[in-house]
Amino acid sequence: MLEVAQLSKVYGPDPAARPAVADLTFDVAAREFVCILGSSGCGKTTMLRCLAGLEPVTSGHVRLRDEVVSGPPREMAFVFQDYSRSLYPWMTVERNVAFPLRYKGVPKQEARAATQEALEAVGLGGRGRSYPWQLSGGMQQRVAIARALAYRPQILLMDEPFASVDAQTRAGLEDLLLDVWQRYEITVLFVTHDIDEAVYLADRVLVLRAPAHVALTVEVDLPRPRNQLTTKGHPDFGRLRSELLAALSPAGTPQ
Amino acid sequence: MVSLARVSAGRGSDLGLKVAGIAVALLLVELCTRSGLLPERWFPPAGEIYAEFFRLAGGRPLWVEIGRTLLGWATGLGLGAVLAVPIGMALGSSRTAYRLSRVVIEFCRPVPPVALIPLTVLVYGTDLQTKTFLVAFAVFWPMLFQTIYGVQDVDPVAIDTARAYGLGTFARFRTVVLPSATPYIATGLRISSSIALILAITEELVVGTPGLGRAIIVAQSAGDPTRMYALIIATGLLGWALNAAFGALERRVLSWHPAQRQEVAR
Amino acid sequence: MTRTAIGTAAGGRTRPAAGGGTRRWGRALRLLALQLVVPVVLLAGIWWWTGQAGSFYFPPASEVARYFADLWLFERVGGDVLPSLGRMFAGYAIAVVVGMVLGTALGLSRLLRTAADPVVQFLRALPPPALIPFALLLFGAGDWSKVFIIALGTVWPILLNTIDGVRGVESQLLDAARSFQIPAGARLTRIVLPAATPRIFAGMRTSLSIAIILMVVSEMVASDNGIGYFVLESQRSFAIPEMWTGIVLLGVLGFVLNWLFVVMEARVLFWHRGLKGNSDA
Incomplete structure (x- = not known):
């Protein structure tokens, strides 16, 4: 599905400058849920922007379904961390979701149906006429997810989407995401700095170290469907958690 | 990055x-x-205008006219600010006073100051007093509103802190209210300085009080467009210099807190 | 000296809110009365003072009111008010269009912005009335010289605010649009411009008051109709009550136009207000 090979990114004209992404290589299979885990400042966001075609790469390449990514691809949708700055405050929730569809060439009737369906999938069926700023933070991020879903992507890139909501809301959003991932049969690449979140959501966790490269790959074979109580209480959950914690800490040993 | x-x-x-x-x-x-x-x-060739401009800039009369315009600008701006800042401080710190005066202020603010030109001419004649009054009236409103917002924007926690440390009324005003309001007042001065120049020039054009504005219209009616354009250039440069000076002053005052940097009273 | 002005303000804020409905109504009424006390007293004072002072410059308010009704309801509306307003709106409309188009171009291109900076700084610092003689040479004493001056004087606040607004658009709003493959044209009209409207409106509001000033001044310098012309002519022929009606009319016009603008702004920018209200809470 997604293939990243020897990807490097250096900001600015100086080739000797410290790269943000260096020799990053990994694959994501179709319908896989991959979490990218890294501490802040390790180049996660830069990497994601390169994958999304928002930032030109310095060397290496990104392929989406065997096609080299050079600009934002049609099969991809992006959910940003800061929902308040990615939803358009002058449009209603409905229009926010429907807006990209118009330029994708979706007929009006179909766009309306897709919008309604996506909003219902995230539990906001009745809030289409509201404005984003009238909703809570968690609801706004659900609108952003609905917008991505209505776009019918094959792959969803998410940049720490739940980092700015409270813990309670966050658990709800995680379950919602797993649910739509199954229902819409999409591929998800999810960036986070939260170990528990990564283990809970993913099929596979990639640990990133600065400058962004894959330091460790951990397969998560916890049973699905996952559940906030039973999954997090599963003995393997603790094992994976410690393994990742060790990989993340600078010396390579658990703190 | x-x-x-x-x-x-x-x-x-x-x-x-x-x-x-x-x-x-x-x-x-x-x-x-x-x-x-x-x-x-x-419309004489631009080259002639520049030549005329440099010739004027080398002589005394242009600087006399600039001085006259600047005098009206300064007296008006000074008077307006001296009246507006204390009133603004009072209205900004007392809710009751603000409420009492709100309707009157909201009615007076949009009155175009140039509407008062004929009345002012009747009362004060055609000299500096007229210019001063019109400039002062025009700059009073932006100065007043900037001061009110500045005082109202003082962080209540900062006041409580000052109280907790036992600072008296005057000390509190000097150490907390004044420093917080100063950036707003500086912004008000920058906005007002260009309004003041507009009013000074206008008054000279319409009423005929000596200054750059009158010099421009005299040159026009004397059929000397070259001189007229040279004078217009001089006026523009004067405005630009005033803007630059007040912009620099504002940046200095604001340097401690860039977030304060907003024009609330336009 | 213990009860300071600041102290009372803070005290007023922490005073517990009135409990019952009647008390709340009472409070609202008291507040209204408080706000109206000064204007009513002031008006009554002016009425009484001008009535008994017998001043030549300050004729009785009742007389001014009588003249006002005679002149402006609605005898001179077609001859003076409409030409004035027409020229003002024409100049203002040109300034809005030109300011927004140029401002968007300069806001988007750093190259253009840097190159245009000295010229823009000079032109916006030039007091617009200084250009009235130039406009008279260019267009003669008719309507167009006034429209030109009004447009030239009001374009700068709109231009500069549009530049700032366009530059200040959150980069993530644009990234989101790009990631959904919104074409560049639609990104400009559907994202950049709406996001810049709060700033553009701030500029338009400043420009509106400049437009009124320039409307009056241009009529005072060279015209044969318009409110500015009427006021100055009345003064020159010592028709003092007539002059006062013109001044009052200009004040009312300034107030009404400003009020209309605020109403329109609140409608167009309702989302901005909502957004700000939310982030404050």
């Missing part, structure tokens, strides 16, 4: 770009006059 890299790469060529921009503008003006797009009798 991205933007920084771009800025440092672009800085060297900035000056060149600006010079190029000025050159293009001057060239356009020159082309308009040389090509006869504008009738030559009224």
Whole structure:
């Protein structure tokens, strides 16, 4: 599905400058849920922007379904961390979701149906006429997810989407995401700095170290469907958690 | 990181770009006059205007006119500020006073100051007093509103802190209220300085009080467009210099807190 | 000296809110009365003072009111008010269009912005009335010289605010649009411009008051109709009550136009207000 090979990114004209992404290589299979885990400042966001075609790469390449990514691809949708700055405050929730569809060439009737369906999938069926700023933070991020879903992507890139909501809301959003991932049969690449979140959501966790490269790959074979109580209480959950914690800490040993 | 890299790469060529921009503008003006797009009798070649401008700048009369305009500008701006700042402080710190005066203020603020020109001429005649009054009336409102907002914007926690440390009324005002309101007042002064210049020039044009404005209209009616344009250029440069000076003052006052940097009273 | 002005303000804020509905109504009424006390007293004072003072410059308010009704309801509306307003709106409309188009171009292109900076700084610092003689040479004493001056004087606040607004658009709003493959044209009209409207409106509001000033001044310098012309002519022929009606009319016009603008702004920018209200809470 997604293939990243020897990807490097250096900001600015100086080739000797410290790269943000260096020799990053990994694959994501179709319908896989991959979490990218890294501490802040390790180049996660830069990497994601390169994958999304928002930032030109310095060397290496990104392929989406065997096609080299050079600009934002049609099969991809992006959910940003800061929902308040990615939803358009002058449009209603409905229009926010429907807006990209118009330029994708979706007929009006179909766009309306897709919008309604996506909003219902995230539990906001009745809030289409509201404005984003009238909703809570968690609801706004659900609108952003609905917008991505209505776009019918094959792959969803998410940049720490739940980092700015409270813990309670966050658990709800995680379950919602797993649910739509199954229902819409999409591929998800999810960036986070939260170990528990990564283990809970993913099929596979990639640990990133600065400058962004894959330091460790951990397969998560916890049973699905996952559940906030039973999954997090599963003995393997603790094992994976410690393994990742060790990989993340600078010396390579658990703190 | 991205933007920084771009800025440092672009800085060297900035000056060149600006010079190029000025050159293009001057060239356009020159082309308009040389090509006869504008009738030559009224629009002399730009080169002659610049020559006239430098000739004027070398002599005394231009500076006398500038001095006269600046005098009206300064007395009006000073009077307006001296009245507006204390009143603004009072209205900003007392809710009751603010409520009592709100309707009157909201009614008076949008009154165009130039509407008062005929009345002022009747009462004060055609000298400096008229200019001062009109400028003062025009700058009073922006100064007043900037001061009110500045005082109202004082962080209540800062006041409580000052209280907790046992600071008296006067000390509290001096150490907390005044420093917080100062950036707003500085912004008000910058806005007001250009309004004051507009009013001073206007008054000279309409009423005929000596100054740059009158010099411009005298040159026009004397059939000397070259001098008229040279004087207009001088007026523009004066406005630009005042803007730059007050902009610098504002930046100095605001340097401690860039977030304060907003125009609330337009 | 223990009860300071600041102290009372803070005290007023922490005073517990009235409990019952009647008390709340009472409070609202008291507040209204408080706000109206000063204007009513002031008006009554002016009425009484001008009535008994017998001043030549300050004729009785009742007389001014009588003249006002005679002149402006609606005898001179077609001859003076409409030409004035027409020229003002024409100049203002030109300034809005030109300011927004140029401002968007300069806001989007760093190259253009840098190159235009010195020229823009000079032109916006030039007091617009200084250009009235130039406009008279260019267009003669008719309507167009006034429209030109009004447009030239009001374009700068709109231009500069549009530049700032366009530059200040959150980069993530644009990234989101790009990631959904919104074409560049639609990104400009559907994202950049709406996001810049709060700033553009701030500029338009400043420009509106400049437009009124320039409307009056241009009529005072050279015109044969318009409110500015009427006021100055009345003064020159010592028709003092007539002059006062013109001044009052200009004040009312300034107030009404400003009020209309605020109403329109609140409608167009309702989302901005909502957004700000939310982030404050």
